Amino acid sequence: MHRMHQAGAKRKSDPFRPASASTDGSARALWESSSKQAIIPGCKIPVRYVALTAKTPARVAGTPPFTFIILRVPSPDPTLAALFPPPGDPIGPSDCERRAVTMSVLSTEAVSGVVIPSALLLVGTFIAKQELFPYAVALAAVFSAIRLSTSGGSSRKVLNPTEFQDFVLTQKDSISHNVAVYRFALPRPTDILGLPIGQHISLQAEIPGNPKPVVRSYTPISSDNEAGYFDLLVKTYPQGNISKHLDNLKIGETMKVRGPKGAMVYTPNMSRRIGMIAGGTGITPMLQIIKAIIRNRPRNGGNDTTEINLIFANVNPDDILLQKELDQLAAEDDKFSIYYVLNNPPEGWTGGVGFVTGDMIKERLPAPASDIRIFLCGPPPMITAMKKTTEALGYNKAGPISKLHDQVFAF
Structure with a gap:
C-alpha cells in the first residue's frame, strides 16, 4: 500500500486531515489516522481511503479496538462512499474476497443507516465548531461500529431474477482434469443467495465469436445454510462456451449471475x-x-x-x-x-x-x-x-x- 497525497491535505478546511498532523493534543488522544491507497491485483479496482483508528477513550466499554474507514472509490464523480469498521486490515494485496465484502457497504442500507447520519454529524460539527471535530469523528466511529455490527448478523438474499449481477471468483478447486468447483463471494459475509431448493441460476458471459451474450443454467452445490459464498461444480466441455469461460476465469475476476429460475421448488414431504x-x-x-x-x-x-x-x-x-x-x-x-x-x-x-x-x-x-x-x-x-x-x-x-x-x- 502506498500513502496517498491529496491536494490541499494540509489545509485546515479539509475534514479528512489526519489527526497526527493536528496540533490538537486531544485529537491524538482519541484517534489516529492515515491516508492510504491500495490497488488490488486481479480486482482492477484502485481504492483510496482514510483509516481512522479509535483509541481507548473513544471505544465502547468492553469492545475491541476498531478502525473507522472513509472509503473513496474512483468514479466519474468521486464521492464519500462508506464509513464502516472492517475486520482487520480492510485492503490486503490480491484479497479480492475481502474487497468484494468491503465494496458491499455501498448498499442502500449502509448509505441510509450509516453514511448519511455519520456524514451529517461530521460536516455539521466541522462547520459549527472545528475544535470538536475529532470528538465527532470518534462518536461517528462508535455509531458506525454499533450500527453495522448489529445489522450485519442478518442474512440478506442477493439474487435478482431480472438483472445479472457480478460476483467475484475467490477460489477454484480442481476435482479432475476437466471438472472443478468454483467459489464466488457474495457481497457480505452474512449474505445468502436466496435460492429455493430445486431451483438454479443463470450465468452469462461475452464469448468471442458470439453476437450475443451466452447464458447457461447451473445448480449450486452449496446452500443457503452456507453464508457469504456459493459453489458451482462445472465440467469443462470442448464446445462448452460458459464452461470454458469459467475454466479460464482468474481469481478476482467476476461472473454475471441471475436467478432464481426453474419450475421445481422442493418442499418437505412433497412425496412419500x-x-x-x-x-x-x-x-x-x-x-x-x-x-x-x-x-x-x-x-x-x-x-x-x-x-x-x-x-x-x-x-x-x-x-x-x-x-x-x-x-x-x-x-x-x-x-x-x-x-x-x-x-x-x-x-x-x-x-x-x-x-x-x-x-x-x-x-x-x-x-x-x-x-x-x-x-x-x-x-x-x-x-x-x-x-x-x-x-x-x-x-x-x-x-x-x-x-x-x-x-x-x-x-
Missing part, C-alpha cells in the same frame, strides 16, 4: 418417495435436494421423512462426481440409497453396467404411484431415453417442459 436418475454433472440438482431432505430429518429437528433412491450413471469410475460426499450421506441416512452405473466398469465392479435400463429402474426406484416422484437430470440424449423408459414402465408421460407437479420431472 423420490426416485432420481442422474448422469454426470446432472448430479448437482439431485445433491441439492438430497442434502435439504437429510438436513430436515426428524433427528435433525425437522420433519422430512421422504425416502430417496438415486441411480447415478457415468462413463468411467473417475467420472463419478462427489462420490465421497454421496457415500457419506448414504451411510448416515437409512432412507437414502445410491446405485452407480458405469459404461466402462473396472474389474470386480458390483454396480450397474452400460445404460440405465427399465429393469434397473424397477429394481431400484419406487413403482408408479400417486405419492411418488421421479427426477431426471443429465445429458439430453439420456433424458430423452429415460422419459420413454419411465412411460413404458407405467409412470405418467413426461412433457417436453416439466412442471412442478409432474410425476416425472426433468431439470
